[in-house]
Amino acid sequence: MIRKRSVILLGTFLFVSWNAVLVLLLWRRDLAPQGEEPPPNQEPLRHDDVIQDVLKMVDTFEAELERQKDILLQIKDQKLDCGHQDTAAVIQSYGAKVTHLKQPDLGDLPVRPEHKKFQGYYKISRHYRWALNQVFRTLGHSAVVIVEDDLEVAPDFFEYFRALHPLLRADPSLWCVSAWNDNGREGFVDPGHADLLYRTDFFPGLGWMMLKEVWDELEPKWPAAFWDDWMRQPEQRKDRACIRPEISRTITFGRQGVSLGQFYDKYLKFIKLNSQFVPFTKLDLSYLKEETYRVKFEKDVYSAPSVSYEDVKQGKLTGLGPFRLQYSTKDAFKIMAKNLGVMEDLKSGVPRAGYRGVVSFVSRGQRVYLAPPAGWTRYDPTWS
Numbered sequence: 001m002i003r004k005r006s007v008i009l010l011g012t013f014l015f016v017s018w019n020a021v022l023v024l025l026l027w028r029r030d031l032a033p034q035g036e037e038p039p040p041n042q043e044p045l046r047h048d049d050v051i052q053d054v055l056k057m058v059d060t061f062e063a064e065l066e067r068q069k070d071i072l073l074q075i076k077d078q079k080l081d082c083g084h085q086d087t088a089a090v091i092q093s094y095g096a097k098v099t100h101l102k103q104p105d106l107g108d109l110p111v112r113p114e115h116k117k118f119q120g121y122y123k124i125s126r127h128y129r130w131a132l133n134q135v136f137r138t139l140g141h142s143a144v145v146i147v148e149d150d151l152e153v154a155p156d157f158f159e160y161f162r163a164l165h166p167l168l169r170a171d172p173s174l175w176c177v178s179a180w181n182d183n184g185r186e187g188f189v190d191p192g193h194a195d196l197l198y199r200t201d202f203f204p205g206l207g208w209m210m211l212k213e214v215w216d217e218l219e220p221k222w223p224a225a226f227w228d229d230w231m232r233q234p235e236q237r238k239d240r241a242c243i244r245p246e247i248s249r250t251i252t253f254g255r256q257g258v259s260l261g262q263f264y265d266k267y268l269k270f271i272k273l274n275s276q277f278v279p280f281t282k283l284d285l286s287y288l289k290e291e292t293y294r295v296k297f298e299k300d301v302y303s304a305p306s307v308s309y310e311d312v313k314q315g316k317l318t319g320l321g322p323f324r325l326q327y328s329t330k331d332a333f334k335i336m337a338k339n340l341g342v343m344e345d346l347k348s349g350v351p352r353a354g355y356r357g358v359v360s361f362v363s364r365g366q367r368v369y370l371a372p373p374a375g376w377t378r379y380d381p382t383w384s
Contacts, residue, residue, distance in 0.1 A: 083103070083106045087149070088100070088102075099139075101131065101134050103127055103130055103131070105126070105130075108123075109122045109123065109126060109224075111224075111225075115225070118225060118226075121225040121226055122224055122225040124225075124227070125222070125223055125224055125225050125226070125227045126224075128222075128227055129219065129222045132144065132215055132219070133219065136212045136215050136216075141212070142211065142212050143165060143168075143169075143209060143210070143211050143212065144209065144210060144215075145161050145207070145208070145209045146207070146208055146209070146210075147207050147250075148206065148207070148252075150252050150253055151206065151207055151250045151251070151252055151253075152250065152251050152252075152253065152273065153179070153207065153249060153250055154179070154248070154249040154250070154273055154274040154275070155274070155275070155276070155277045156249065156274065156276075156277045156278050156279075156280065157179060157207070157249045157250070159277065159278070159279065159280050159281060160177075160179060160245070160249050160278070160280050161177060161179075161209050162280070162281055163280030163281040163283070163285060164177045164197075164209070164243055164280070164285065165177075165209065167243070167285055167288060167289070168209065168210075168211060168243070169211060171288075171289055171290060172240075173239075173240055173241060173290040174199075174240060174241055174242065174243065174290075175210065175214050175237070175238075175240040175241070175242065176203065176208050176209060176210050176214070176242040176243075177208060177209040177242060177243045177244075178200075178203075178204035178205060178206065178207065178208040178209075178242050178243065178244045179206065179207035179208065179244075179245065179248060179249035179250045180204040180205065180206035180207055180208070180244060180245075180248050180249075180250055180271075181204070181244055181245055181246065181247065181248045181271070181353055182202070182204060182267075182343050182352035182353045183342045183343060183352065183353050183359065183361045184245075184246075184247060184248040184271045184272055185267065185270040185271055185272060185341070186270055186272045187362070188341065188342065188361045188362050188363075189246050189247050189272055189361075189362055190246060190247075190362055190367070191247070191272075193246055193247075194245075194246070194247050194274050194276050194278050195278045195280070195283065196245070196246035196247075197243055197244070197245055197246070197285070197288060198243070198244050198245070198246065198353075198355060198360065199241040199242070199243060199244075199288060199290075199293050199294075199297075199355050200241060200242050200243075200244045200353055200354060200355050201237070201239075201241055201242075201350050201354055201355055201356065201379070202232065202242070202347065202350045202351065202352050202353055202354055203228065203231045203232045203237065203242060204242060204244050204352075204353070205228050205231075206248075206250050206252060207249060207250035208242070218231075218236065229347055232347040232348055232350065233347075233348050234348055234379075234381060237348075237350075241290075241355065243288060244353065245274070247272055247273075247274040248271050248272065248273060248274065249273075249274055250273070251268075251271050251272075251273040252264075252268050252269075252271070253269075267343060294356070297355065297356070297358075298356070300322065300369075301322075301324060301358050301369045301371050302324065302371075302374045304321070304322045304323055304324040304369060305319075305323055305324065306323075306324050306325075306326060307323045307324065307325055307368075308325075309325060309336050309339075309340075312325055312340060312363055312368055313339060313340060315363075315364045317363075317364075317366050317368075319366075320366070321366040321367045321368070322366070322367035322368065322369060323366060323367070323368050323369070324368075324369045324371050325368055325369065325370050325371070326371055326372070326373060327370060327371070327372060328372065328373060330346070330380075330382075330383040333346075333351065333370070333383075334346075336370060337351070337359065337370060340361075340363060340368075340370070341363075342359060342361050342370070346383050346384050347384060348379065348381045348384055349379035349380045349381045349382065349383040349384060350379050351370075356376055357371065357372040357376045357379065358370065358371040358372070359371075
């Protein structure tokens, strides 16, 4: 939610920045010694050059101001919790093939004064609760696949969920299936293994499936806001895992939303969307069962040769891999993850896309496991 104060601050920042650049240019001109020849290989700084530079910057700043204005207007006019007529028209164009449920309450929610700027997050949480109650309680479905309105899906999106539904129902150590890989950027995944799936301790969201039994457990204590981070707390996760793909089956184009594009420009807009159809319903997915998967995963990780951060960063790994890069502290994890290009934030101690503390990614075509020491037992919730 953008308030007038935010617009004023943005305008002030751009005004001050512009004047600082102008002063710097004029100061640079004034520093040129009068009557002296410029150093060798350096053109003299002419007054006309300064004027041209200033005019170019004026054009650039005007264009940027217009762009920021457009973004602010789009956010200001954004409709939350349904109520968007163009979307409703598309839904209605499908006729009886689609059931259109309309959120009856689009009003603001009472929040603490310091949380007024988070009103959008409260509305989203309210909407999730209402919508999931509609799906499970009113319509009586036993499972749901949730697709946010800013997602594009892969050709095998529905095949993926259809194949994994039986596993989700049969394995109590799982509580969701997600189409998303937080570290699924181009160059960080293996394009030759579109069929590769993982267990992860991190709740990914962004196109995900859960069962009615899980909703029965969560609904009585559903939070007023920030539902996704709430899902990632130990009290809700209860040591359960989700399934996620090597290559994402969704991508987001939601730069302008309630979160104001958090992580979008640095990570999310570069996520690779799977482009080939994988017949998951015809594959043997039993390797994803808890005991089978854990034993093999730990063997693969801790039998991999240990390498240094410098060698990974500088691309000096020799051999096909995989390789293991060890961290022992929160700061070590965050520094290495950030500098190697994977997401460094932790929620209740769990790294994004992590399983038993291990984050798997590709670096310069070689598989790397960013892993805690052997013998890992649990996450530390203070690592957040």
